[in-house]
Amino acid sequence: MVIANLAEVIAVYRARAALEPSHVAERAGISIAQYLALEQGTAWPGTKAVEAIIEALQIPHSHRVRLTAAGAPLDIYLQRMLHRYDIPALIVDSAWQTVEANTFARALLPDSARPGWNLMRWILLEADARRRLANWDDVAQGFSVALHAAITAAPRSPELLAIRDDAAKLGLSPRPTSRDCPDGQVLVWRTDSGAYPISACMVTIPSGRPDLQQIIFVPRSTHSVPVLMATPTTPALWYGPLLTDLLSCGLCGLLLTGGGQPTTYSCATGCVPELPAGQLELRIAQQVLARAFSTEGCRELGLAQEILLADGLELDLNVPVSPQHALNQWQHSMNDTQRRGILTTTLRSATVHRSLHHDGVDLTYNWLERI
Incomplete structure (x- = not known):
């Protein structure tokens, strides 16, 4: 066994x-x-x-x-796995006290390395959590559900009962629900720079240790949310061809340059014909927007928009509800600075190849890595 x-x-x-x-x-x-x-x-x-x-x-x-496993130290394999994650991850016991936290978790939650630090207590009771989490009300509700489940499983745990009593004084009452919380719950983090990174809380049981829980904060929006939103620092205005430094020739490898009236893109060696900028930019934009604004991505950006509005931050442009909506905004509402921002936070480069189709060229894409 x-x-x-x-x-x-x-x-x-x-x-x-x-x-x-x-x-x-x-x-x-x-x-x-x-x-x-x-x-x-x-x-x-x-x-x-x-x-x-x-x-x-x-x-x-x-x-x-x-x-018998409760209270035993983590084995070396579980420790190695935890510390190999390149995102915040920590392991807590049945009372939600930290057993071990990796470097990224300690950067996100500095106190998580302190002996006896409790993630549940921090979420529900600490003022720092209210300051850091823009959607604290939703997160606290989700964790109160987890607190109810933990107390049901261990009704004599002094740590859990103390958190329950302190939470009750603040008007938070643990209650059951059909939803598995906080597993999968979205967290929106405030930062000093004004950015609002979004992550999802993933809760799993480490193999061989049913007395423990592994908590991972998975980034859910790696493209730049502020591209379409107002931020404390206004991005530099973009002038010139949108695909500057993003477009290369598939034959000679040189970057294509843009210029002229109307604007066209061309290869210095003449490998590919001059390409009308409007047609090429729109064609690439369709692929970029489909990737940057997936259905799930639009849902998460919509949540971020609601939180930003609730915090009194004005939006330059509403986030799109679908790739088709994003394309409509690209054509009719966005300025070149916003268009360029979406391109550079999604696309690493595009390569142009000669073809008998699509206005004489085919395109291959090199996307920026997404978690």
Whole structure:
């Protein structure tokens, strides 16, 4: 037996004994919710509750040592995996206290490296969380749901009960819900520079450690949100061809230059014919906008827009609701500075190849990496 299959082991021994979950809970002296949390793998009911369940099911002593993990240090493989992430990640125990945090988590949440620091307490009770999170109300609601689940699984945890009592004084009442919170919840971070990075909180159970939770903050919008929004610092105005330094010849590799009236792009060696700027820019814009403003991306940008408006920040241009809407804005509402900003935060380069189609050229794209 291995601890990764603890829930299955418990279920097997209960079936062998022909016992209902309620019978095992009664024998162990715990609640049915605590027992089901362990068998269904939804939460860690606490070390004492697990020991009582193992005793109630009369699991052989030869197996019990392999079913004991709570409080054990992280093994070297779990530590290496955590520290190899290039995004904020930390591991917390069943009471949401930090067990280990990687470098990026410590940069995002400096106190997370302090012994006994509690992510749940920080979210719900600390003034710093209200200052840092632009959508704190939604995040606090999601974490209060997680607090309810944690207390249900471990009703005698002093740390969780203390957080519940302190949260109640602030009017936050943990309550159940059908939604899995805070897993998948969007967080919008305020920064001193005025940018509003968006991340999603991902909660998983590390293999072999059902008593722990791994929390990862995954960036959800890597393209520059302020391109379409007002920011404290106005971007430099862009003059000239939009595709300057972004367009190269597929034969000789030279950058294409733009100029003339009307503007055209051409290769200094004549590898490709002169290309009308308007047609080429629109063709590339269609691909760029489809990538920059996916359905999910538009949803997240819409959330960011609502938060910025609520904070009193005026918008230069409403965020698009679809790639088609973005294209319409590109053609009728955006200025060249905004167009250039979208291009340079999405496209690394485009290469032009001779072709019998598409006005005589084909295009290949080299996109900026997205997480």
